[in-house]
Amino acid sequence: MLYTGRALKRLRLMRGIKQSHVAELLGVTQATVSRWETGVLTPAEEQRAALERLFARPASAADAAIKRLVETSTARVHLICDHSHRLLAASPLRRREWRRDLLGTPMFRYASEAIRQAESTLQDLGWYHDQTSSLVVETGPNDRDDVPIVAGRVLWERIPLVDEAMGRLVTTLT
Structure with a gap:
């Protein structure tokens, strides 16, 4: 996995993006994003690729x-x-x-x-x-x-x- 749960959370917070917005963009629930960030779940390959695209965008x-x-x-x-x-x-x-x-x-x-x-x-x-x-x-x-x-x-x-x-x-x- 490209992002550990902590890294995913840090990137999301640094960008000022809510879990619910990440969930909407990736077509999952907010609870799923929360579970990724706590390490309970691991994003599937397709979801990892979508996260990479999302966070490859410039932050500022x-x-x-x-x-x-x-x-x-x-x-x-x-x-x-x-x-x-x-x-x-x-x-x-x-x-x-x-x-x-x-x-x-x-x-x-x-x-x-x-x-x-x-x-x-x-x-x-x-x-x-x-x-x-x-x-x-x-x-x-x-x-x-x-x-x-x-x-x-x-x-x-x-x-x-x-x-x-x-x-x-x-x-x-x-």
């Missing part, structure tokens, strides 16, 4: 501006949640590379071995304690046809989002 005008800048960028860039790796926004060039809509999708499953290795070093580098972190990462190829990553370098930049979560701006370096 500032986040919407970041999303708009990424989505209109002429660079190969995308924005993910730094914790869950969910895709929050992608530039047209990046979307063309991937050839499919991945908004709200956790992207770590597509990572190359080099990216996975770089990710494993972040804690030791203090990435999660310095809110202005940036890092150049060698990508290495992931040998996938569906969401290809070629060998190269990207810049990871950690940026705060309005809901107190952190985003990671990923820009391909030429």
